[in-house]
Amino acid sequence: MTVSSTESPTQRPPLADPFPEGSVAAVEQAADGHTVLTVDRSHLLDVLRRLREKPELACDLLADVCGVDYPDREQRFDVVYHLGSLEHGHRFRVKVPLGEDDPVVPSAVGIWKAADWFEREAFDMFGIRFQGHPDLRRILTHEAFHGHPLRKDYDPSQRWLLTEKDTMAPRWATEDQPDDEHMDTVVLNLGPSHPATHGTLRTVVRLDGEHIVKAECEIGYLHRCFEKMSETHGWQQVIPYTDRLNYCSSMINGVGFALTVEKMLGIEAPPRAQVVRVILSELSRIMDHAVCLGANLVDLGALTNFWYFFQIREEIYGLLEKCAGGRLTVSYARIGGLAHDVPADFEDEVRKLLDSIPKFLDDVETLVTTNRIFRDRTEGVGVISGEEALAWGWTGPCLRASGIPYDVRKAHPYMGYENYDFEVPVATTGDTYARYLVRMEEMRQSLRIVRQALDNLPDGPVITDDHHVALPPKEKVYTEMESLIWHFKLIFEGIPVPAGEAYGFTEGANGELGYYVVSDGGGKPHRIKVRPPCFAIYQAFPKILEGLMIPDAIAILGSLNIIAGELDR
Amino acid sequence: MWVDLIVTVIKVLVVSTVLLTGVPIMVWVERRGSAMIQDRLGPNRVGPMGLLQPVVDAVKLMTKEDLTPEGVTGTNRFLYLLAPAIALVVAVSTFIVVPFGYDPGLELFGHAIGGFVVAPDLDLGILYLFAVGSLGVYALVLAGWGSNNKYSLLGGIRASAQMISYELAMVISVVGVLMVTGSFSLDDVVLHQAGTWFGFIPKWNVIPQLIGAITFMVAVFAETNRLPFDMVEAEAELVVGYHTEYSSMRFASFFMAEYINMITASSLIVVLFFGGWTLPGIATPGGWLGALATIGIFAAKVAFFLWFFVWVRWTLPRFRFDQLMALGWKWMIPLAVLNFLWVGVAMALGYL
Numbered sequence: 001m002t003v004s005s006t007e008s009p010t011q012r013p014p015l016a017d018p019f020p021e022g023s024v025a026a027v028e029q030a031a032d033g034h035t036v037l038t039v040d041r042s043h044l045l046d047v048l049r050r051l052r053e054k055p056e057l058a059c060d061l062l063a064d065v066c067g068v069d070y071p072d073r074e075q076r077f078d079v080v081y082h083l084g085s086l087e088h089g090h091r092f093r094v095k096v097p098l099g100e101d102d103p104v105v106p107s108a109v110g111i112w113k114a115a116d117w118f119e120r121e122a123f124d125m126f127g128i129r130f131q132g133h134p135d136l137r138r139i140l141t142h143e144a145f146h147g148h149p150l151r152k153d154y155d156p157s158q159r160w161l162l163t164e165k166d167t168m169a170p171r172w173a174t175e176d177q178p179d180d181e182h183m184d185t186v187v188l189n190l191g192p193s194h195p196a197t198h199g200t201l202r203t204v205v206r207l208d209g210e211h212i213v214k215a216e217c218e219i220g221y222l223h224r225c226f227e228k229m230s231e232t233h234g235w236q237q238v239i240p241y242t243d244r245l246n247y248c249s250s251m252i253n254g255v256g257f258a259l260t261v262e263k264m265l266g267i268e269a270p271p272r273a274q275v276v277r278v279i280l281s282e283l284s285r286i287m288d289h290a291v292c293l294g295a296n297l298v299d300l301g302a303l304t305n306f307w308y309f310f311q312i313r314e315e316i317y318g319l320l321e322k323c324a325g326g327r328l329t330v331s332y333a334r335i336g337g338l339a340h341d342v343p344a345d346f347e348d349e350v351r352k353l354l355d356s357i358p359k360f361l362d363d364v365e366t367l368v369t370t371n372r373i374f375r376d377r378t379e380g381v382g383v384i385s386g387e388e389a390l391a392w393g394w395t396g397p398c399l400r401a402s403g404i405p406y407d408v409r410k411a412h413p414y415m416g417y418e419n420y421d422f423e424v425p426v427a428t429t430g431d432t433y434a435r436y437l438v439r440m441e442e443m444r445q446s447l448r449i450v451r452q453a454l455d456n457l458p459d460g461p462v463i464t465d466d467h468h469v470a471l472p473p474k475e476k477v478y479t480e481m482e483s484l485i486w487h488f489k490l491i492f493e494g495i496p497v498p499a500g501e502a503y504g505f506t507e508g509a510n511g512e513l514g515y516y517v518v519s520d521g522g523g524k525p526h527r528i529k530v531r532p533p534c535f536a537i538y539q540a541f542p543k544i545l546e547g548l549m550i551p552d553a554i555a556i557l558g559s560l561n562i563i564a565g566e567l568d569r
Numbered sequence: 570m571w572v573d574l575i576v577t578v579i580k581v582l583v584v585s586t587v588l589l590t591g592v593p594i595m596v597w598v599e600r601r602g603s604a605m606i607q608d609r610l611g612p613n614r615v616g617p618m619g620l621l622q623p624v625v626d627a628v629k630l631m632t633k634e635d636l637t638p639e640g641v642t643g644t645n646r647f648l649y650l651l652a653p654a655i656a657l658v659v660a661v662s663t664f665i666v667v668p669f670g671y672d673p674g675l676e677l678f679g680h681a682i683g684g685f686v687v688a689p690d691l692d693l694g695i696l697y698l699f700a701v702g703s704l705g706v707y708a709l710v711l712a713g714w715g716s717n718n719k720y721s722l723l724g725g726i727r728a729s730a731q732m733i734s735y736e737l738a739m740v741i742s743v744v745g746v747l748m749v750t751g752s753f754s755l756d757d758v759v760l761h762q763a764g765t766w767f768g769f770i771p772k773w774n775v776i777p778q779l780i781g782a783i784t785f786m787v788a789v790f791a792e793t794n795r796l797p798f799d800m801v802e803a804e805a806e807l808v809v810g811y812h813t814e815y816s817s818m819r820f821a822s823f824f825m826a827e828y829i830n831m832i833t834a835s836s837l838i839v840v841l842f843f844g845g846w847t848l849p850g851i852a853t854p855g856g857w858l859g860a861l862a863t864i865g866i867f868a869a870k871v872a873f874f875l876w877f878f879v880w881v882r883w884t885l886p887r888f889r890f891d892q893l894m895a896l897g898w899k900w901m902i903p904l905a906v907l908n909f910l911w912v913g914v915a916m917a918l919g920y921l
C-alpha cells in the first residue's frame with residue numbers, strides 16, 4: 001500500500017509544545033490528517049483543557065469520545081477523543097490507554113458538554129468509568145443489561161431478561177415535589193410511541209400545567225448493535241448496515257464509510273464514481289431535509305407541506321431505485337467506488353429532478369415561510385446560541401442556524417467538493433425558524449451542486465481496478481487465472497486493510513458524520529465507531545425544553561431532525 | 570293534532586337523515602378535497618370516485634371492538650360512556666332551530682308545515698342555539714377526565730379554556746346582527762337580509778358588519794375544533810387528545826359530532842351573515858317549487874362554507890395554545906365589541 005494520496009488538506013496544527021513536559025507520551029501525525037496524542041490519564045484533563053483553551057489550538061468541537069478494546073495489549077482499553085478546531089481547521093485524536101482492572105478516566109464534561117452522552121456510551125459499551133461524570137448510567141442498552149457488549153470477550157449469544165420493572169425513570173420523576181401542595185405537577189412520557197417522536201425516542205417531562213419544568217431523554221430503543229455486528233463482517237459487508245443509520249439519506253452514510261476505508265487503503269475511487277457519489281449524496285441530503293421539514297410541519301399541523309416534500313422524496317427514490325435497485329437502503333457505495341454504473345438515462349432523470357424539485361420548494365415556501373401562525377410557533381422557540389450549540393457538539397444545519405458556518409464540505413473538502421460553487425447558508429437566531437430557513441436554503445444549494453456535478457460527469461469506470469479491493473469483472477474471473485485468484489482471495493480473506501486507524505468525517509444531512517475505524521490488518525474491521533450527528537444534538541434537547549410548553553417541545557424536536565436509526569445504532 | 574305531530578315527525582326525520590347523510594358526504598369531501606390540495610388521489614377504490622368509502626368506514630367502525638381503558642371504573646366509567654353521547658346529542662339538537670328554506674304557507678295533508686325548520690315556534694332560536702351548543706364542551710371535558718389518560722385530560726382542559734374564550738367572542742359578534750334585526754328568531758334574521766342596496770348589492774349582514782362576520786367565522790372554527798384551532802385534538806402534541814382512548818362507535822360519535830357541528834356552523838354563518846336562503850331577486854318565492862329553490866340556495870351556500878372549512882384545515886398550521894388564548898382575548902373579543910359598537914352608532918345615525 002502506498003501512502004495515502006487522499007490525505008485531506010487538513011492543516012497541520014502548531015505543536016510548539018503547548019503541553020507541559022511529560023504530559024504527552026507520544027505525538028504522531030496520522031495519515032488521516034489527525035495529530036495523535038497519547039496521554040496518560042493523570043494528565044488527561046490538563047491536556048484536554050489546553051487543547052480547548054490555548055488560542056493556537058482552540059479545539060472547540062469535541063466530535064467524539066469512544067472506547068476501543070485491544071485484548072492482546074497489556075493496557076487493554078483505549079479511550080479515544082476526537083477534537084477539532086473550527087477556527088484553525090486542525091484535528092486532534094487523544095488516546096488514553098487503560099488497564100482492565102482499573103478502567104477509570106476523569107470526565108471531560110466540565111470542558112465540553114458534549115462529552116456527557118459520549119462518555120455514557122463508552123461506559124455502557126466498555127465499562128470505562130468516567131470520574132466526575134454527573135450521571136454515569138447505561139445509555140444504549142437496557143438498565144438491567146449485564147456486561148459491556150463491545151468488549152471483545154463479551155459473548156453475544158448471552159440473553160438477559162429485561163423487564164419493565166427496571167425501565168428507566170429519572171429520579172426526579174418519582175420524587176414528590178415540595179411545592180406540590182396546591183397544584184400537582186404531572187410527569188408525562190413523551191414517547192417512545194408518540195406521533196411526534198419519529199422513530200422511538202422518549203422524553204420524560206415534568207409538567208406544570210402545560211409548561212415543562214424538567215425534562216430528560218431516554219434513548220436506545222432502536223439499538224441494534226451496528227458496531228458489534230460490523231466486527232464480524234467483512235469490510236464491504238458493513239455498507240448495508242450503514243444504510244440503516246440515517247435511513248433518510250442512506251447514500252451519504254455508505255459514501256462516508258467507503259471514504260474512510262479508502263483513506264486507510266490509500267486508494268481513491270475513480271472520477272466518475274466520485275461525481276456520481278456527489279450527485280446522489282446531495283440528492284439524499286435534499287431528501288433528508290425534505291423529510292425533516294415535512295415531518296416538522298406535520299407536527300405543527302400543516303400536513304399539506306408534508307405531501308409536497310414527500311413528492312420530492314418519492315421522485316428521488318425513483319432515481320435511486322434505478323441506480324441501486326433499493327430505495328430506502330440503497331447499499332450503492334462500495335469501498336473503491338460504486339456497486340455498478342448508473343443507468344444510461346441517469347443524466348436525463350437527474351435533470352428532470354432538477355426541474356421539478358424547485359417547484360415543490362416554492363410551494364412550501366409560499367405556504368409556510370411568511371405564514372403568521374408558523375412564525376409565531378417557531379420564532380424564538382428553542383433558541384440555542386452558537387457557543388452553546390458547539391459546546392454540546394452540534395454540527396450541521398442546526399449549528400449553522402445558530403450562526404456558526406461550519407460545514408465539512410467547505411472546511412475539510414472531500415470527493416472534490418472544493419471544485420463546486422455553493423454557499424453555506426447560515427442563520428443567526430438559532431431558533432426553530434432559523435433551522436427551517438437553513439434547511440430550505442441548503443436544499444437549493446444542493447441542487448446547485450448537483451447541476452454542476454452533472455455538467456462535469458466524466459466517463460470511465462465506477463470502481464477502482466485495484467483488485468486487492470474490488471472484485472475483477474466476472475468475465476475475467478472466468479477467463480483469466482490471475483483474476484480468479486483475486487476473486488478467491490477477496491471472497492475468502494476480505495480486503496486487506498492495513499493495520500491502523502482512521503477517523504473519516506463527511507457532512508451528513510444532520511451534521512458531521514464520523515467513522516472511526518480501527519483495523520488489525522485482517523479482513524474484518526477491528527472496531528468501527530460511528531459519530532452520529534444527532535447523538536450530540538439530542539443530548540442538548542432536555543436543556544432547551546425547560547420552561548417551554550409541550551407544543552414547543554414538539555416543534556423543536558422536529559426541527560432537530562433526530563433519526564433514531566442513527567442515534568441508537 | 571295528529572297531523573301536526575306527523576308533520577313534525579316527518580320534518581325531524583328528513584332533517585336528521587339529511588344531517589346524518591351529510592356526515593359521510595363531508596368525510597368524502599374532506600378526504601378527496603385534502604387529496605386534491607395535497608397532490609394526491611385520495612380514496613378512489615370503493616364505488617365510483619371512492620364515494621362509498623365513508624360507508625365502508627362506517628362498517629369498519631361499527632364492527633370494531635369497543636374498548637374501555639384499564640382503570641376506568643365506577644363513576645368515571647359512567648362519565649367515559651356518557652361523553653360521546655353528549656357530543657352527538659348536542660350536535661344534532663342544535664340544528665333544529667336553523668331555518669333552511671322559505672315557507673310561503675305550504676300545507677302537507679291539509680296542515681301548515683310551519684316553516685322549513687324543525688322547531689318553528691322557538692322565537693329565541695339563537696339563544697337556544699348558544700345555550701345548547703355550549704353544552705358540547707362537557708363532552709370533551711368528561712371524555713378527557715373519564716379516559717384516565719394524561720394526554721386526554723390535557724385535551725379536555727384545553728377544550729374548556731378554549732370554548733369559554735371563543736364562546737364570548739362568538740356571542741358578542743352576533744349581537745350586532747340581532748340589534749339590526751330586532752329579533753332573536755333566525756327566520757327574521759334571514760328575512761331582514763332580503764333585498765338589495767342600490768339594486769345590486771345584497772343586503773347581507775356581512776357587508777356592513779364585516780368585522781363581526783370575520784370574528785364569528787374565526788370563533789366557530791374554534792368552537793368546532795378544526796385546524797388551526799384543533800388544540801383539543803392536536804394529534805402531534807396530545808396524540809389525539811380527548812378521544813385517544815375511544816374506539817368503535819364511541820369514537821365514531823365524536824367524529825360524527827364534529828362534522829354535524831361543522832354543518833351547523835356553516836349554516837349559522839350563512840343564516841347570520843350571508844342572507845340565509847335569499848339571493849338578490851329571490852327572497853320569498855311562492856309554491857313548492859319556490860320553497861325547493863330556497864332550500865337549494867341555502868344548501869349551496871352551506872356547501873361553500875363546508876368546503877371553506879376543509880380548505881382552511883389543509884392550508885394552515887396549528888396555533889400554540891397560549892397564542893390561541895391570546896388571540897381570543899386580545900383580538901377577537903375587542904374586535905367583536907368594536908363591531909357591535911359600530912352597529913349601534915350606525916343605527917343611531919340611521920344608516921342601518
